[in-house]
Amino acid sequence: MAYETLTLTFDGPVALLTITRPQVMNALNEQVLTELADALAAVASHPQTRALVLTGAGPKAFVAGADIAAMAGMTATEALAFSRRGQAVFDAIEALPVPVVAAVNGFALGGGCELVLACDIVYAAENALFGQPEVRLGVVPGFGGTARLVRVLGRNAALEWILLGDNVPAHEAWRLGLVQKVLPPDELMPAALKAATTLASRGPLAVRAARTLVRRAQERPLADALRAEAEAFAALFDGQDQKEGMQAFLQRRPPAFEGR
Numbered sequence: 001m002a003y004e005t006l007t008l009t010f011d012g013p014v015a016l017l018t019i020t021r022p023q024v025m026n027a028l029n030e031q032v033l034t035e036l037a038d039a040l041a042a043v044a045s046h047p048q049t050r051a052l053v054l055t056g057a058g059p060k061a062f063v064a065g066a067d068i069a070a071m072a073g074m075t076a077t078e079a080l081a082f083s084r085r086g087q088a089v090f091d092a093i094e095a096l097p098v099p100v101v102a103a104v105n106g107f108a109l110g111g112g113c114e115l116v117l118a119c120d121i122v123y124a125a126e127n128a129l130f131g132q133p134e135v136r137l138g139v140v141p142g143f144g145g146t147a148r149l150v151r152v153l154g155r156n157a158a159l160e161w162i163l164l165g166d167n168v169p170a171h172e173a174w175r176l177g178l179v180q181k182v183l184p185p186d187e188l189m190p191a192a193l194k195a196a197t198t199l200a201s202r203g204p205l206a207v208r209a210a211r212t213l214v215r216r217a218q219e220r221p222l223a224d225a226l227r228a229e230a231e232a233f234a235a236l237f238d239g240q241d242q243k244e245g246m247q248a249f250l251q252r253r254p255p256a257f258e259g260r
Contacts, residue, residue: 013200025064050200063112086143
């Protein structure tokens with residue numbers, strides 16, 4: 001599929017997905033969501049891909065939010081469909097079989113912040129700004145902000161972000177745990193691509209299992225999470241990757257994982 005609002009490239013085991021609407025700071029509209037859904041399906045079905053980097057075009061914005069011009073005239077019925085559409089696309093990011101690194105360059109507000117929350121590892125440029133400013137517009141987050149932000153920040157910090165609607169600098173987002181690294185702008189993409197390359201070198205079955213376990217552990221009682229962990233740990237011993245990984249360690253050589 002030829003995309004108008006994003007680009008998707010594959011370089012060995014790493015895919016790079018860039019939202020390309022810099023004239024409106026990469027704002028999300030129905031077309032972007034439709035193309036994102038298709039691109040994510042392409043990543044999921046690409047057998048060589050083991051990690052994805054997600055970013056926005058230009059130095060000013062990762063994604064500045066949902067497209068307010070497109071939303072302004074929506075009816076409640078249309079708004080519900082738009083919200084559910086965005087949530088489904090962001091759910092698809094979490095459901096990918098590979099980890100996702102967000103490289104946040106500039107504004108990540110509203111839907112942009114919610115897009116970040118669906119990713120696994122977040123690197124931010126020093127000039128990045130995060131936030132859920134929907135209350136300034138008389139609405140609430142609609143693409144998962146209330147559900148995911150509380151899981152990352154905790155209740156009170158999430159309430160502060162959502163109720164005040166202020167922009168949050170990258171270093172504050174790092175202090176609260178949303179961001180893992182804050183970098184000079186010219187170092188952001190190299191660092192994100194390096195992290196993705198490292199992720200791609202790890203055992204893909206183990207990475208997939210660990211990612212699923214951590215996400216589901218937030219929703220499960222501790223006993224259930226521990227049981228799921230033990231079962232996933234044991235199941236990997238039936239695969240070739242476990243044997244290859246441990247033999248490579250004992251033989252002091254890099255492993256050659258095949259994803260089986």
